Amino acid sequence: MIYRSISTLKWLIFLGLLTACGQTAVNPDEQLRDIINMHQLTGDPSQGRDLPRISDPLAQLGMQLFYTQALSGAGDAACVSCHHPLLGGDDGLPLSIGVGAADPALLGTGRKHPEGALVARNAPTTFNCGLWDEVMFWDGRVESLGKTPLKNGGDGQGIHTPDRVFHYADPEAGANLVEAQSRFPVTADVEMRGFDFGMSGHNGSDIRNALAANIGDYGDGAGTIPSNDWLLFFQSAFNSNANAEDLITYAAIAHAIGEYERSQLFVETAWKAYVQGDDEAISASAKQGAILFYGRAGCAACHAGDFFTDEQFYVTAVPQIGYGAVPYDDDWGRYSETGDEVDRYAFRVPTLLNVEVTEPYGHDGAYQTLEEVVRHMVNPETAVAAYDFNQFDSSIHMVNSKEHTEEALAQLHENRNKNVKTLMSMTLADEEIDDIVNFLLTLTDPCVKEPACLAPWIPSELLPDPDGLRLDAIFQN
Ligand code: HEC
Ligand code: HEC
The missing domain is CATH 1.10.760.10 (Cytochrome c-like domain)
Known part of the structure; x- marks a missing residue:
């Protein structure tokens, strides 16, 4: 404790x-x-925690998903657009720019949107995000209920998300706060979803299911990604022979992304x-x-x-x-x-x-x-x-x-x-x-300032790209 x-x-x-x-x-x-x-104080906030390593197969799959623009409505934004390891796990901007950027690959303070910054808040770092126990987001709208007094009723267990009434658990939240959080950027229009997502239905589950079908190349998603090798990557990371419909669900995507993010542990400070x-x-x-x-x-x-x-x-x-x-x-x-x-x-x-x-x-x-x-x-x-x-x-x-x-x-x-x-x-x-x-x-882990040390969290050019939609960032002030 x-x-x-x-x-x-x-x-x-x-x-x-x-x-x-x-x-x-x-x-x-x-x-x-x-x-x-x-x-x-022990100096080590990760004590007693079981966090994945970046070399773990699921974290590797999660890295590929974190960098793919296939999870955005118009193929022009990825998680990494706003959370790049070389930018401190965020984007260096006061307010983030997601979809519709003048140059989607350009990250850092040079990133522009023709209409200005539309995202409401500053992107927090993903570094050390596996250390949060109680809440994610600036307003805590993803929240662990087990730790919270039941002010307004509710069921007091599991993880609350914006998909449920305040203080009630979301049965689809997944295993931890980070995983639960990763269900929401894809449904936010200004972050990843975009404004003309051509698909039926508008609620969060519909969007997530459609994205999973695109990645999995099945149902209405079949053929949406021209060169699609995701099934091989999922089968290898999950060590499974299951078919795409069973294996490539949004829950599996969220789990892998969460493992990648939770592997970003940087606590070796002076x-x-x-x-x-x-x-x-x-x-x-x-x-x-x-x-x-x-x-x-x-x-x-x-x-x-x-x-x-x-x-x-x-x-x-x-x-x-x-x-x-x-x-x-x-x-x-x-x-x-x-x-x-x-x-x-x-x-x-x-x-x-x-x-x-x-x-x-x-x-x-x-x-x-x-x-x-x-x-x-x-x-x-x-x-x-x-x-x-x-x-x-x-x-x-x-x-x-x-x-x-x-x-x-x-x-x-x-x-x-x-x-x-x-x-x-x-x-x-x-x-x-x-x-x-x-x-x-003195609270800086020197690794976060050294590109060579951060390299394991950035897909190298030699790593096969599952869909040709990987965001290879360029940086410019
Ligand atoms: C357009 C930029 C943008 C994109 C794209 C984006 N995020 Fe974020 N992210 C943000 C902003 C802004 C917040 C804070 C929002 C808030 O608190 O209301 C945030 C919050 C978070 C948090 C919470 C951190 C904390 O300390 O509470 C995590 C984790 C995260 N994002 C991961 C992701 C993942 C995973 C994806 C892809 C599925 C993603 N983000 C896509 C901008 C972005
Ligand atoms: C009453 C609680 C409280 C106290 C006391 C407090 N802080 Fe904060 N601090 C916050 C909150 C809340 C925020 C975020 C505020 C916001 O963004 O609106 C914050 C933000 C910050 C940030 C910005 C971090 C980031 O990533 O954006 C720094 C740095 C900081 N505080 C340092 C300090 C220092 C140094 C002191 C003592 C002089 C201090 N704080 C005292 C609550 C507190």
Whole structure:
């Protein structure tokens, strides 16, 4: 069992101790060793988990599926369009561009859509996505019910998805959150589905079944992919002789994609080495940053445990940019799931592992640099007041951004008044901000910055392409 949070009482005692210690100069390593014990950190959030390796046959099949544009309605987008390993497991854009891109193969900040960014939110990284236990998505609309108190009834077991009423399990969700999540990008029009998917029926199951039939080359899907070798790949990965109708279902596709994503484990950080006893693993500034993070700056109250998230939802008033999810032109985040007033503008706490490479930041990518988003987390009022609402070109819809950001800030203040856990405000010196940023930089696994190390998660040119629709990305700023 990994402890992600500590009780409020312990936290108060701990803050008290820190204040007491502040009187005398304490060796930062001693201070941090106490913090590490207090928070029961191991440095390794993957401990006790059974995650696949990228060399596993199902993860290999999942990689091929993750890169194929055959899972999009018009053959112009793949999962990897928005989650490329060389872009930190995301797309480097504030708001993603899926179908209809000017050049579908072009990834990175040069990716454009004639109508601008239509996707509602910033793409989170797929790196370490096998470590989420409770929720996926910024609003948690894919959710493990076993861990959630039954606020509104529901059946309390399994995995909830947007295909079911809130708090009810989706019997088709599959074995884990990642697998459940991978059922939804293909049904979202702006992500992969497109706007003129020529097929009967419009609900999620119809679309998934049609895509599986295309990949499996059976039924109405027969012949839709001219050169189609998928059956051989499925038979080999599942070690089965079954025919395409039985083997190539969307559930099997989701399972394989999930195995690929869950194999993306990148947790070998300098901070881990430090937690596990190497005093030399991080710089003096990063140590001061860690002391602030776990102490006075209060970050660990939400970015808790070895995965740096408590998987809960809080209002932080990160500026609202883009069209948003629900309602149109705004984004109420968790409120759209729960309908609780305190959840209006609340978003899931992101992990901070590898945060160095997952820019831009926030649910809508409103902040380009780590320093900016850290300044926001330290003092949302001054950050919002200083935010440049004119910094983007016309590709990002900004019509009501400022008003909605102010509404989010008002919600934050209301939550504070009601004693609902939310972001506090404080003043830190510039040097202290630098220290926190330097601490966050110790949460990078060097592998995520080295193309050679990431190569196993990218199909090589030598690997046979099952359908000739593999997205071979080009990168351009
Ligand atoms: C158009 C870009 C785009 C495409 C294509 C896309 N995604 Fe995403 N992905 C996103 C965005 C944006 C989010 C966040 C949406 C939200 O939270 O409401 C997301 C969320 C996720 C998450 C949740 C991560 C987390 O931390 O909660 C996973 C996992 C994921 N996508 C995997 C996939 C898979 C698998 C596919 C292909 C089947 C895919 N994505 C296709 C943009 C994309
Ligand atoms: C009350 C809970 C809470 C506290 C305290 C908190 N955060 Fe956050 N943090 C969040 C939430 C929620 C988000 C996502 C907000 C959004 O996108 O709307 C976030 C986002 C971030 C991000 C952006 C990550 C990404 O991938 O987009 C960073 C970096 C960050 N926080 C660092 C910090 C630091 C450093 C502190 C302490 C100074 C801190 N946070 C304090 C809840 C918190």
